[in-house]
Each structure stands twice: as C-alpha cells, then as structure tokens.
Amino acid sequence: MRSNRNILKGSVNDKLSQIERQLIMLNRRRGNYVIGITPPIPVFDWTQNPDSDGVVFRKLMPGNGKVTIGCMYIEQLDKRALPKAVLTVDGVLGGTKINIPITKQALSVNADMFVEFGQRLTLSIEPTDSCSGIWTAFLFEVDIKHTQQERQLMDGFLQLVENAEEELDNA
Numbered sequence: 614m615r616s617n618r619n620i621l622k623g624s625v626n627d628k629l630s631q632i633e634r635q636l637i638m639l640n641r642r643r644g645n646y647v648i649g650i651t652p653p654i655p656v657f658d659w660t661q662n663p664d665s666d667g668v669v670f671r672k673l674m675p676g677n678g679k680v681t682i683g684c685m686y687i688e689q690l691d692k693r694a695l696p697k698a699v700l701t702v703d704g705v706l707g708g709t710k711i712n713i714p715i716t717k718q719a720l721s722v723n724a725d726m727f728v729e730f731g732q733r734l735t736l737s738i739e740p741t742d743s744c745s746g747i748w749t750a751f752l753f754e755v756d757i758k759h760t761q762q763e764r765q766l767m768d769g770f771l772q773l774v775e776n777a778e779e780e781l782d783n784a
Contacts, residue, residue, distance in 0.1 A: 683724050685748065694740050697715055698720075700734075702732050
C-alpha cells in the first residue's frame with residue numbers, strides 16, 4: 614500500500630536529510646545496545662597442612678553458577694605416596710566429585726562444575742601427610758540471573774564515555 618509509505622519531499626539535500634533521520638530512528642528501534650560482561654570471580658586459599666579429614670579448601674557458594682578452572686601449587690609434595698586431590702560440590706540435593714591425581718607441584722584443574730545457592734565447594738587431599746603448603750584457586754562464573762543488568766543505548770554509552778573523559782581532563 615503506497616499510502617502507508619513516507620514520501621520524500623523537497624530538494625536532494627532535503628531528501629537525504631529525511632532518509633538519514635529515518636535510518637537513525639530505525640537504528641534506535643533495532644536496539645543498538647552495549648553489553649557489559651561480568652568476569653569470573655576468583656576464590657582462593659592457602660593452608661599449611663590438610664585438616665584431619667584431608668580438607669584444604671572450603672567455600673560456601675552464594676549463588677548459582679559454574680566453577681570453571683582452577684590451579685594448585687604444593688610446596689612440599691611426596692610423589693611416592695601417590696597423592697590425589699578430590700574436588701567436591703555438596704548440597705542438599707546431592708553433588709559431584711572430581712578426582713585429580715597430584716603428579717607435580719603446580720597443577721591446572723579443569724573443574725567445569727555447576728553449583729547452586731548454598732552448595733559447598735571442598736578440596737581434600739589423600740593421603741593427608743603427602744602434601745603441605747597448599748595453594749588453591751578456582752574461578753567462579755556467576756549465573757546471569759544473579760548479576761545486575763543494565764542496557765544502555767549506544768548514544769547513552771558514548772555520552773558516559775565523554776563525561777568520564779572530561780572528568781579525567783579536569784582532574
């Protein structure tokens with residue numbers, strides 16, 4: 614239906630100006646947004662020796678998410694004892710467990726474990742006297758439902774950047 618279309622009027626410059634305004638409006642309607650990214654949160658610890666249960670690391674998970682990767686460094690390691698680490702996610706509805714052979718002082722751990730609110734992340738060493746001076750660190754990715762989301766139009770984002778640059782120049 615031709616009657617529903619906007620008809621360009623005026624000179625060539627007027628028509629180009631009208632087209633430019635229409636494109637700007639369409640672009641804004643399309644949703645040209647800037648998206649922020651929430652980085653993973655490191656959870657880490659150090660202990661001289663495992664406790665009587667072999668535990669060297671205990672954390673309570675405050676929300677849903679995923680424990681992605683981790684690392685361990687063991688200052689004193691007795692490889693003859695064939696030590697292993699056990700990474701466990703425990704909760705009311707059960708959990709998961711990963712066995713990690715400890716073959717060297719510095720280890721990378723691909724945990725890839727989903728966690729829910731209130732579950733416990735525990736790392737223990739077996740046998741308990743095979744390791745001492747134990748450093749541990751894991752990355753926790755928070756579920757998107759637990760992050761603050763703010764959508765900004767590109768124009769608003771660029772204005773925020775300009776304001777920040779002015780503040781830096783005036784400081």
